[in-house]
Amino acid sequence: xxxxxxxxxxxxxxxxxxxxxxxxxxxxxxxxxxxxxxxxxxxxxxxxxxxxxxxxxxxxxxxxxxxxxxxxxxxxxxxxxxxxxxxxxxxxxxxxxxxxxxxx
Amino acid sequence: xxxxxxxxxxxxxxxxxxxxxxxxxxxxxxxxxxxxxxxxxxxxxxxxxxxxxxxxxxxxxxxxxxxxxxxxxxxxxxxxxxxxxxxxxxxxxxxxxxxxxxxxxxxxxxxxxxxxxxxxxxx
Numbered sequence: 648x649x650x651x652x653x654x655x656x657x658x659x660x661x662x663x664x665x666x667x668x669x670x671x672x673x674x675x676x677x678x679x680x681x682x683x684x685x686x687x688x689x690x691x692x693x694x695x696x697x698x699x700x701x702x703x704x705x706x707x708x709x710x711x712x713x714x715x716x717x718x719x720x721x722x723x724x725x726x727x728x729x730x731x732x733x734x735x736x737x738x739x740x741x742x743x744x745x746x747x748x749x750x751x
Numbered sequence: 752x753x754x755x756x757x758x759x760x761x762x763x764x765x766x767x768x769x770x771x772x773x774x775x776x777x778x779x780x781x782x783x784x785x786x787x788x789x790x791x792x793x794x795x796x797x798x799x800x801x802x803x804x805x806x807x808x809x810x811x812x813x814x815x816x817x818x819x820x821x822x823x824x825x826x827x828x829x830x831x832x833x834x835x836x837x838x839x840x841x842x843x844x845x846x847x848x849x850x851x852x853x854x855x856x857x858x859x860x861x862x863x864x865x866x867x868x869x870x871x872x873x874x
Contacts, residue, residue: 675852687859690852697768697850 649679656681659740666726667741675737684741692739695719696732753784756864760786763857769849771829774842775865777872778805783839784868792829792844801840804833821858823851834858838872839865 652670659668660682667684669677675690700716716732729740760773764786772787780801794800804822811819824831827847832854834841841861843854 671852673848675850676855677852687852687856690850690854690856694767694850694853 652679653681659738664742664745665740666743669739671737671739673735678736682741684739688739689737692728692730693732693737695721696730696737700732756867757784757786759864760784760861763861764788767845767850767853767857769846770843770854771846772842772844774844775868776801776840776842777838778802778840780840783872801842804840804842808833808835821855836862836865836869839869841865 656668656670656679659665665682667680667682669680669684669686669689669692671689671693672678675693677686677689680686680689696716696719699719703717719730721728721730725744727742727744729738729742731738760775764770764773770788771792772785774782774786775784776782778801780798807822808819811822818835820835822833822835824833825847830845830847830849830851832843832845832851834843843857845851845854
């Protein structure tokens with residue numbers, strides 16, 4: 648049943664620098680997670696998305712979904728967390744910056 | 752100490768949008784702490800409400816999936832999330848579109864604050 652969802656998550660996790668990804672439904676419950684990410688962050692990720700959307704209330708009436716819920720990027724050390732909402736689905740991606748090998 | 756705990760739970764109530772009530776009771780439904788917004792959701796204090804959860808929890812634990820920890824009940828206007836933290840029962844009442852995942856994520860955060868109440872109940 649969730650084969651398609653698993654495939655999408657696998658595709659995301661195989662991207663460069665990506666260490667984990669999860670998808671949450673409109674209630675903030677985890678639909679699926681792959682890689683190094685705690686499924687419990689689904690609710691908090693969605694709450695952050697809602698709070699950030701409230702920063703710009705005028706965007707709430709926009710017809711463009713990406714304007715209603717902006718993409719959020721949280722930086723922490725060498726990791727970053729990207730949160731994007733599309734309709735009822737929220738995606739949370741963890742990325743880790745890997746230092747490029749030093750060239751002589 | 753009690754004021755600190757109440758303040759903390761009031762803070763949680765504000766953090767989770769759509770959350771109306773947080774209630775801590777013992778397993779018989781005796782209220783120990785209750786923080787709520789203005790919205791009237793007194794059904795959470797009905798005498799049969801918590802004991803029914805305790806019974807449901809005990810029955811759910813017999814399903815062979817391990818000890819039941821949480822029961823989420825969705826209604827047309829409300830959602831109720833109840834957590835089994837024996838000897839305490841933690842009840843969250845929110846609107847139907849409240850962020851359930853966020854409420855569930857609070858489970859481990861509140862543990863430290865529940866310890867004092869747990870001790871008071873067991874003594």
